[in-house]
Amino acid sequence: MTDEPALMSLAHGGGCGCKIAPGVLSELLAKMPGLPVPPDLLIGTASSDDxxxxxxxxxxxxVATTDFFMPVVNDPYDFGRIAATNALSDVYAMGGRPILALALLGMPIAKLSTNTIGRILEGGAAACAAAGIPVAGGHSIDSVEPIYGLVALGLVHPDRVRANTGARPGDLLILGKPLGTGVMSAALKKGLLDAGGYARMIDTTTRLNTPGPDLAALDGVHALTDVTGFGLAGHALELARGAGCRAVLDWGAVPVMDGVRALLAAGCATGASGRNWQSYGTSVLLPDGFAEDDRALLTDPQTSGGLLVSTAPEAEDAVLEIFARHGFEAARRIGRIEAADGAAPGVALT
Known part of the structure; x- marks a missing residue:
């Protein structure tokens, strides 16, 4: 196919920035009819879990989940790897180990060659192979915008499930990956991301969150989630609401990828960051003088972001050791969980 368009030019959004805003999603789900919940369904829709x-x-x-989105990069193989890594992350975030995946594919057949589409599938299969699982089937449609992702299935011991509702006052919060993938993708679309920045983006977005099962095996780990489309603030807020507590973030300790702040200064904040803030900003307390670029980073949608761990202080060293053993050198303690003391659960920054 001649004059084939770039993948990102075919989509109105990209990566986890495509997610429906939290406020809109809550409104939609509130209208869902209540259905009987079988006793063996340990986690369903009630807790907005992974x-x-x-x-x-x-x-x-x-463990059963699905995740798919539009291109966050132009390279089809990298797009497939990122989308598959992101989908598998939800299994790891529950403490599970993936066992198989099904591919979900929607492509504008008249605009993209079979070679390009094939490379997307190859990238997804490569990420699954890295996780030690097959792509055992799937479904495809001819769609207006390119979409790719997975249904991901895994297994976990019932006693080792780590939901996003188990955080306890006194817990520490540890983040496994640095922030900034939404900003980097926006910069890429504007032609402002250099080769080094692109390499850093691909490295973090294709890094499987394999520490999940080992973290869940620690008695001191009380809650797990992954930071994706709702940004760090949104997913920390889910932890806080699930536990009826307050998440206090030490903003200066939060890891950020090299070059991201300069890209923000160049105008590469995402539209999804603003939509996230509009949806939940009233539940997030910012210190006086908090910079607008920092607020955009706090709510930046993370495609294939890191695990967020709520752990007892005595397990902190073990948690960081597990992250390091799996190659997550950027993992950092970024905050703590406090009792809400009668106030509404929320997030506060220091």
């Missing part, structure tokens, strides 16, 4: 979990027997529970 995946559903269904008990199979005393030693196994099935």
């Amino acid at each position: 995946a559903a979990v269904y008990r199979l027997n005393d030693s196994q529970a099935l």
Whole structure:
């Protein structure tokens, strides 16, 4: 196919920035009819968690999730790798180990060559192979915008499921990956991301969140989630609301990818960052003088972002050791969980 368009030019958004804003999503879900919940459904829709979990027997529970989005980069192979890595992250975030995946593919067939589409699928298969699982099937449609992702299935011991509702006052918060992928993708679309920045973006977005099961095996780890489309503030808020507590973030300790702040200064904040803030900003307390670029980074949608761990202080060293053993050198303690003391659960920055 001649004059084939760049992938990102075919989509109105990209990566986890495509997510429906939290406020709109809450309104939609509020209208869903209540249905009977079987006793073996350990985690469903009630807690806005990363995946559903269904008990199979005393030693196994099935983790089931799906995630898909439009291109966050122009390279088709990298797009496939990123989308698949992101989808598998929800299994890891529940403490599970992936067992297989199904591909979800929507492509504008008249605009993209079969070679380009094939490279997307190859990238997804490569990420699954890195996780040690097959792509065992899937579904495809001819769509207006390019879309790719996975249905991801995994297994976890029922006693080792780590939901986003288990945080406790006194816990520490540890983040596994640095922030900035939304900003970098916006810069790429504007032609402002250099080769070094692109390499850093690909490195973090294709890094599987494999520490999840080992973290869930620690008794001191009380809650897990991954930071994706709602940004650090949004996913910390989900932890806080799930536990009826307050998440206090030490903004100066939060890891940020090299070059991201300069890109923000160049006008590369995402539209999704603003939509996130409009949806939940009233539940986030910022210190006086907090910079607008910092607020944009706090709510920046993270494509294939890091695990956010709520852990007892005595398990902090073990948590950081697990991250380091899996190659997550940027993992940092970024805050703590406090009792809400009668106030509405929320997030505060220091």
